[in-house]
Amino acid sequence: MERKTHILVIPYPVQGHINPMLQFSKRLATKGARVTLVATSTIRNSMQALQGASSVNIEIISDGSEGDETVESLIATVDRFKDVVSQSLAEYIEKLNSSKYPPKFIVYDCALPWTLDVARKYGIDGAPFYTQSCAVNVVYYHFKKGTVRLPLEEPTVSLPSMPKLAINDLSSLLSNPSSYPPLLNLFLDQFSNFLEAKWIFFSSFKELELEVVNWMASQKWPIKTIGPTIPSMYLDKRLEDDKEYGLHLFKPDVDACIKWLDTKETNSVIYTSFGSLASLGEEQMQELTWGLKNSNCYFLWVVRETEQKKLPTNFLQETVEKGLVISWCSQLEVLAHKAIGCFMTHCGWNSTLEALSLGVPMVAMPQWTDQPTNAKFIADVWKVGVRIKLDERGIATKEEIEFCIREVIEEERGKEMRMNSVKWKELAKEAMDEGGSSDKNIEEFVAELVGL
Structure with missing residues (x-):
């Protein structure tokens, strides 16, 4: 034709x-x-x-x-x-x-x-x-x-x-x-x-x-x-x-991610990514590393090459049993993997839509522009995640990060978020079918x- x-x-x-x-x-x-x-x-x-x-x-x-x-x-x-x-x-x-x-x-x-x-x-x-x-x-x-x-x-x-x-x-x-x-x-x-x-x-x-x-x-x-x-x-x-x-404006490291995820149990991994633009301050980066470490969950964390210098010394060695840090990945492939239990996200609209379409509950940590509004809808309207509360300095503390991760991965509320996520996944598919x-x-x- x-x-x-x-x-x-x-x-x-x-x-x-x-x-x-x-x-x-x-x-x-x-x-x-x-x-x-x-x-x-x-x-x-x-x-x-x-x-x-x-x-x-x-x-x-x-x-x-x-x-x-x-x-x-x-x-x-x-x-x-x-x-x-x-x-x-x-x-x-x-x-x-x-x-x-x-x-x-x-x-x-x-x-x-x-x-x-x-x-x-x-x-x-x-x-x-x-x-x-x-x-x-x-x-x-x-x-x-x-x-x-x-x-x-x-x-x-x-x-x-x-x-x-x-x-x-x-x-x-x-x-x-x-x-x-x-x-x-x-x-x-x-x-x-x-x-x-x-x-x-x-x-x-x-x-x-x-x-x-x-x-x-x-x-x-x-x-x-x-x-x-x-x-x-x-x-x-x-x-x-x-x-x-x-x-792709960045080169993803697909094989390393998927091979690592294949060794993990269903819903056991926190996938963490703050997108292609967000840049966390040094103090926030420290709190995040401790929050992930203290949650005692497996984590896959995308840290762009320009951001990796902010990671604490020895963090990668100390968490080698639990975590994988990479500079970029194929986010869709990762979110679709059965091992992913939640997505800790900056709530960019594309990332939000991907998580909703793949039925993955979220820990919302918005950074700027439209992301706070998306986080509001994730937590309170679609009920597919929790939003991290910032302290008086505007920092997400390691305690708060650990608490939110556990709520989605381990607590009863997490099961409800997972059920809601599956509902939106079905509706997303129907809309495009x-x-x-x-x-x-x-x-x-x-x-x-x-x-x-």
């Missing part, structure tokens, strides 16, 4: 945005569209070989970088990024317009709202893709609209369709607005023109955030939940060879585009 309907998909160049948008691209391709993922040059040098995404074309356009930018420098140069990518994208669309497959539509990262203006200059329509939860985005929307103002005067915030949110349940950019003003502006600007789009895509699934999704629909948002955006082999298994995201809520949304979108 010749794929005539050509869709461009352009993510913000960080791993947590690329992965879900690449998965969405694969799903669009299975519905008969021709899909090109337009990456920008920031990730060129750190991009490992793209595998398992042969259904998606990959094109790299310039963003003015030399391919070695950090997220911090990306945020600091957000205006330059916009200027250069607008120009590069316009040139790329012009080139495609005189080819056999001119683009019919562009799905763009919500952090790049100006993409819609570029597309419309060429008579192409577009839709934003939101890489954070529906709940987090609704909170940002209320701040953008002025329903809630900074600085906050009350200890809690009440918003329609949401549980009451304490200050420490809000994005760190809202609870501490002076921490990263350029990033806060980036998140609030996501809503600058979003209602001009015909569709708004969310990396979530309807059943998971039903009240929030219904509220959005009641506000006439043209919302389509299309997740969980994780490889098909962990969900509906309908996409052949879709076992991994296919795009044939006729499920997310599958139908993707199907309807492509069918309507083909008919245009």
Whole structure:
């Protein structure tokens, strides 16, 4: 079948945005569209070989970088990024317009709202893709609209369709607005023109955030939940060879992890990872090492190479019987392993969705941006985990870490969390399977585009 309907998909160049948008691209391709993922040059040098995404074309356009930018420098140069990518994208669309497959539509990262203006200059329509939860985005929307103002005067915030949110349940950019003003502006600007789009895509699934999704629909948002955006082999298994995201900015050490896990009993290992960006302070790192050690459980801990110098001397030798520390791993493969009893996580949205989709209860230790809100939902709404309480210095102590791990792994409450986790796992799979809520949304979108 010749794929005539050509869709461009352009993510913000960080791993947590690329992965879900690449998965969405694969799903669009299975519905008969021709899909090109337009990456920008920031990730060129750190991009490992793209595998398992042969259904998606990959094109790299310039963003003015030399391919070695950090997220911090990306945020600091957000205006330059916009200027250069607008120009590069316009040139790329012009080139495609005189080819056999001119683009019919562009799905763009919500952090790049100006993409819609570029597309419309060429008579192409577009839709934003939101890489954070529906709940987090609704909170940002209320701040953008002025329903809630900074600085906050009350200890809690009440918003329609949401549980009451304490200050420490809000994005760190809202609870501490002076921490990263350029990033806060980036998140609030996501809503600058979003209602001009015909569709708004969310990396979530309807059943998971039903009240929030219904509220959005009641506000006439043209919302389509299309997740969980994780490889098909962990969900509906309908996409052949879709076992991994296919795009790595870090090199995982797969064999060492799985061989080690194969020697452990079911539900006996704590998997600990704080994602590709979070950086823990030295004191926090010390408390975490002691908390893991004192829990007396087996642990698999991802500590990026840049962070490993913070580990206490002799820690690796002292815990060789109980722990394995690695610089990166294939998180999906690890979470799917029967030995994993809980996931100690920073609560990034992709990690949260992966744990929910694989039925793994969590110990929530949020660091910044959207993570505190995700932690609130993990503990109090979906009831699939516990949230670590910080002391007056903002530190998670070794006693608190040990207590939370034991609660999930050993206590009665842990069994309840595990049962809830299995329930969400089934609902995640149903959403992506044939006729499920997310599958139908993707199907309807492509069918309507083909008919245009």
